Amino acid sequence: MQLLYLLIEIIVKCVVVFACLMMAVAYETWLMRKMAGRIQLRYGPNRCGPYGLLQPFADAIKAFFKEDLIPGRSDKVTFVLAPMIAIIASISLFAVIPFGDQFTIPGTDYVVKLRIADIDVGLLYIFGIASLGEFGIILGGWSSGNKYGLMGSLRAAAQMISYETALGISIVGVLILSQSLRLTEIVNLQGGGFWNWNIWYQPVAFVLYLICGLAEMNKIPFDMPEAEAELACGFNIEYSSMKFALFFMAEFAHMTAIGAVAVTLFWGGWQPLIPQLSFIPGVVWFCIKLFIVVFFFMWQQWTYPRLRYDQIMKFGWKILIPLALINLLVTGLIVSLKG
Amino acid sequence: MIIPLLKGLKVTLKYFFSKPITVQYPEEKRPPADRWRGIQYFEKDERGKTKCVACGLCMAVCPSQCIYIETAEDEEGRRYPLTYELDASRCIFCGYCEEACPVNAIFMGKTYEWVEAQRKPFLMTTEKLLEEKKYNP
Numbered sequence: 001m002q003l004l005y006l007l008i009e010i011i012v013k014c015v016v017v018f019a020c021l022m023m024a025v026a027y028e029t030w031l032m033r034k035m036a037g038r039i040q041l042r043y044g045p046n047r048c049g050p051y052g053l054l055q056p057f058a059d060a061i062k063a064f065f066k067e068d069l070i071p072g073r074s075d076k077v078t079f080v081l082a083p084m085i086a087i088i089a090s091i092s093l094f095a096v097i098p099f100g101d102q103f104t105i106p107g108t109d110y111v112v113k114l115r116i117a118d119i120d121v122g123l124l125y126i127f128g129i130a131s132l133g134e135f136g137i138i139l140g141g142w143s144s145g146n147k148y149g150l151m152g153s154l155r156a157a158a159q160m161i162s163y164e165t166a167l168g169i170s171i172v173g174v175l176i177l178s179q180s181l182r183l184t185e186i187v188n189l190q191g192g193g194f195w196n197w198n199i200w201y202q203p204v205a206f207v208l209y210l211i212c213g214l215a216e217m218n219k220i221p222f223d224m225p226e227a228e229a230e231l232a233c234g235f236n237i238e239y240s241s242m243k244f245a246l247f248f249m250a251e252f253a254h255m256t257a258i259g260a261v262a263v264t265l266f267w268g269g270w271q272p273l274i275p276q277l278s279f280i281p282g283v284v285w286f287c288i289k290l291f292i293v294v295f296f297f298m299w300q301q302w303t304y305p306r307l308r309y310d311q312i313m314k315f316g317w318k319i320l321i322p323l324a325l326i327n328l329l330v331t332g333l334i335v336s337l338k339g
Numbered sequence: 340m341i342i343p344l345l346k347g348l349k350v351t352l353k354y355f356f357s358k359p360i361t362v363q364y365p366e367e368k369r370p371p372a373d374r375w376r377g378i379q380y381f382e383k384d385e386r387g388k389t390k391c392v393a394c395g396l397c398m399a400v401c402p403s404q405c406i407y408i409e410t411a412e413d414e415e416g417r418r419y420p421l422t423y424e425l426d427a428s429r430c431i432f433c434g435y436c437e438e439a440c441p442v443n444a445i446f447m448g449k450t451y452e453w454v455e456a457q458r459k460p461f462l463m464t465t466e467k468l469l470e471e472k473k474y475n476p
Contacts, residue, residue, distance in 0.1 A: 039351045041360045303351040304344070 005110065013116050017094055025252040026056035032252075032298050039302040063245035071145050071238045078143035083239065083246035086136025090253035092129050096122040097260045098184050100270040100282030114270075114283060115184065122183040123175070126261055127168060130216065133254060134160045137218070140247065141235030152234025155224040155309065159215060162316040163222070167212035169324035173205045173331040174198050174265050187269030197268040204327045206266045208320060210296075213258040215316070217251060220301040224309055259293035260286075267293075376432045376447040379425060379463070380471035389465055390444035393420040397436035397445060405429035406436065420465060427453065428461035448475040 030045065030052065037044025045052030070076055100114035119125060134156060141153030177198060178186045190197050199206045215222040226234040236247050263269060267289045270282030307315065362369055371377065384390045393410040411421035437447050448471055455461060463471075 035355065038355045038359065041354060041357065043359050043361050043363070046363075299351060299355070300348065303347045 009112060010116065013112075017099075017116060018091065021091065021094055021253060021256065022249075024256055025249050026060070028252045028256065028294060028298075029059065029248070030055050031294075032301070035295075035298045036302050039299075060245070063242055066241040068241040068243065069238070073145035074238065075143035075145070078139050079238075080243070082136050082140030082143060083243045083250070084136075085139065086133055086250035087246045087253070089129050089133035089136060090250040090257060093126055093254070093257035094260070096125050096183055097257070097264060098187055098269055099286050118182065118184050121181050123171065123181045123186075123265075126257075127164075130254070130257070131160075131164060133250065136247070136250065137235050140239065141237075144235075144238035146238050148231045148233070149235055149237050152224075152226065152231050152237070155231075156218070156235060159218075159222065159224050159312055159316070162313060163212045163215035163320070166208060166316060166320040166324045167216060169321065169328055170205045170208035170212060171265060172328050173202045176328075176331050176335050177201055183264050183269075187264055187271060190268035191271045193274050194268065197266065197271075199266040202266065202327070202331070204323065205331075206262070208324050208327070209262060209266070212320060213262065214297065214300070215312070217254045217258055219255065219297060221304040221307055222312055223306060224312060255297055256290070256294065259290050259297065262293050263289040371449050371451055375449055375451070376434045378427060378448045378450040378453060378471055378474075379430075379436065379445050379468060380448045380475050381465065381468040382444055382446060383469060383472065389420065389423075389469060390442050391420050391423060391440075391465070392418045392442055392444070393423070394418075394441060396439040396441065400435045400439040402433060402435065403429050403431050423465045423468070425463040425468065426461060427463050428458055446475070450474050 033055070034044035034052065036042075045055040048054035048058045070079055095116045096119055098115040098118070102111050102113040104111050137156045137160075138153045141149035141151075141156065144150075174186065175181065178189050180186060180189075186198075214220075218224070218226060224234075226236070231237070236244055239247060263286060269289075270286045272278045272280060272282075272285050381389045381391065393408050395408055395410070398404075398406045398408050405426040407422070407424040407426075408420050409422040410418055412418055432447065434447050436445050445468070450471070453461075
């Protein structure tokens with residue numbers, strides 16, 4: 001009986017998280033276009049429903065009914081597989097992210113923890129799966145039999161490997177502080193007010209994480225694999241219909257995941273701003289913080305121009321990685337001196 | 340290096356919270372310029388009929404030859420256009436007809452949007468040109 005309850009709990013949690021994530025992704029596309037509009041003194045989408053709120057559904061219907069083209073010279077199996085890899089990797093990231101603390105179902109003594117899986121190697125899992133998502137982009141451009149697609153893939157491979165190094169090193173400081181890879185524990189250690197959040201102990205790591213995160217998900221200052229101007233959309237050039245929509249959704253889900261990890265590691269996850277505000281549920285705090293991070297991602301997207309390829313490589317290898325290493329050394333030194 | 344980046348963020352945030360300058364066209368229309376040349380209209384005389392005396396000057400001056408006039412005389416010996424046809428689909432809105440008119444009968448109006456599924460409705464007769472007056476106060 002206990003096993004059955006567990007099974008039901010996991011299935012319900014998966015469905016709820018998946019549904020919420022898909023809605024978040026849908027409205028992130030809306031938010032991105034709306035923000036682009038408002039920053040450029042336009043309205044953005046405002047035809048479908050009030051404030052264009054039905055736009056994501058209109059886009060989904062459009063994507064469903066478009067012709068699904070597979071180029072004749074493409075590697076068909078890989079071509080079909082690539083968007084699947086991308087979306088599966090992006091969604092799987094949410095398996096370990098703690099959205100809130102636990103609550104007891106009223107009338108019973110059944111405790112529900114607000115996370116799908118609470119595994120010991122949560123952070124490792126996240127970085128492993130996030131790297132898997134790159135295969136979607138690399139294989140997608142490679143298999144489409146298009147020179148621009150191939151260029152996009154090559155750039156994606158080079159850029160993501162470069163920035164993943166800095167990304168990995170930048171979060172080791174947090175690991176040293178929390179002595180655990182389990183995300184729940186990292187969040188629990190940051191409890192009791194915003195002055196306990198890791199961002200005050202690891203400000204450099206936070207900035208590095210945000211920058212490398214942007215490079216990881218190919219957001220605008222680092223969107224070399226897409227590069228509309230010179231590569232005509234890069235790796236997804238041959239994709240149409242739902243396959244393109246999957247890539248698009250994977251990109252936004254990945255962005256949400258990177259934001260969620262940033263919130264978990266640096267902003268105290270579901271912990272309230274000050275302990276007196278703990279009557280507001282943790283999930284709400286998590287969503288507010290996540291929204292702020294996602295807002296920042298989109299805000300900078302419409303502010304900064306794209307870096308050149310050599311600039312990206314120089315910035316990654318000559319600035320970010322040394323900075324991350326110095327941050328790591330200083331953190332280690334301080335922690336070991338304090339005992 | 341970091342200060343200019345922050346300044347950039349400040350600028351975009353300022354624009355994010357300012358009002359868009361877009362004119363929402365079908366709902367909200369900007370008035371055309373004072374000297375805008377749109378669809379022609381006929382001025383009425385005191386009897387409520389057209390002022391046109393069918394002299395044919397507009398027909399002669401029209402570069403795209405979109406005006407066709409048949410002249411007739413009424414019982415008082417007044418000339419009037421028996422048929423006055425202005426093919427708006429051929430008109431280039433040069434305004435020569437307005438300039439050439441000796442009795443100030445035809446004027447260029449303000450209307451700039453006119454969509455039809457067929458060519459026939461674009462053929463403007465005297466009645467239609469008189470009707471067009473109400474869009475040009």
